[in-house]
Amino acid sequence: xxxxxxxxxxxxxxxxxxxxxxxxxxxxxxxxxxxxxxxxxxxxxxxxxxxxxxxxxxxxxxxxxxxxxxxxxxxxxxxxxxxxxxxxxxxxxxxxxxxxxxxxxxxxxxxxxxxxxxxxxxxxxxxxxxxxxxxxxxxxxxxxxxxxxxxxxxxxxxxxxxxxxxxxxxxxxxxxxxxxxxxxxxxxxxxxxxxxx
Numbered sequence: 334x335x336x337x338x339x340x341x342x343x344x345x346x347x348x349x350x351x352x353x354x355x356x357x358x359x360x361x362x363x364x365x366x367x368x369x370x371x372x373x374x375x376x377x378x379x380x381x382x383x384x385x386x387x388x389x390x391x392x393x394x395x396x397x398x399x400x401x402x403x404x405x406x407x408x409x410x411x412x413x414x415x416x417x418x419x420x421x422x423x424x425x426x427x428x429x430x431x432x433x434x435x436x437x438x439x440x441x442x443x444x445x446x447x448x449x450x451x452x453x454x455x456x457x458x459x460x461x462x463x464x465x466x467x468x469x470x471x472x473x474x475x476x477x478x479x480x481x482x483x484x485x486x487x488x489x490x491x492x493x494x495x496x497x498x499x500x501x502x503x504x505x506x507x508x509x510x511x512x513x514x515x516x517x518x519x520x521x522x523x524x525x526x527x528x529x530x
Contacts, residue, residue: 351413360523
């Protein structure tokens with residue numbers, strides 16, 4: 334059974350969707366939800382889902398190996414970022430090279446980078462007069478919204494699009510596609526292990 338760690342900073346709807354998706358899976362399960370925001374709604378979701386919660390602050394994340402050791406102690410196979418707003422430290426990206434996946438609510442490389450999250454992204458897309466937006470699921474490295482792109486899915490913008498209406502479209506794409514890409518990554522990991530043996 335593969336072990337997933339989900340990192341979230343806010344509402345946590347993707348974290349919940351992923352946890353529920355794998356709840357009946359023979360392949361993997363969400364082992365813990367990691368959060369850097371003591372006021373985030375994802376904390377309540379973790380409690381309701383009966384998933385262990387790991388709460389940490391900036392010092393524990395960047396100035397120590399507390400979070401890395403916790404991940405290693407739980408024997409995590411894949412880190413999933415689901416609305417996590419901090420840049421992953423080098424110690425974690427090195428230890429989990431090619432094993433950290435993120436979802437971005439726009440079509441990278443456009444509308445990415447620091448500060449580009451949530452409604453900030455949707456505002457920027459609409460302001461730029463774009464006719465389409467979408468999601469980008471990608472492996473991460475040490476640069477914001479950078480790394481190998483695994484999947485992009487597009488949606489059309491209507492002439493009277495608002496950040497709220499665009500967010501709804503984007504969320505639907507996230508809920509539908511993110512768990513499937515995670516599943517595919519874990520299946521590939523499984524095949525690699527069998528191949529190496």
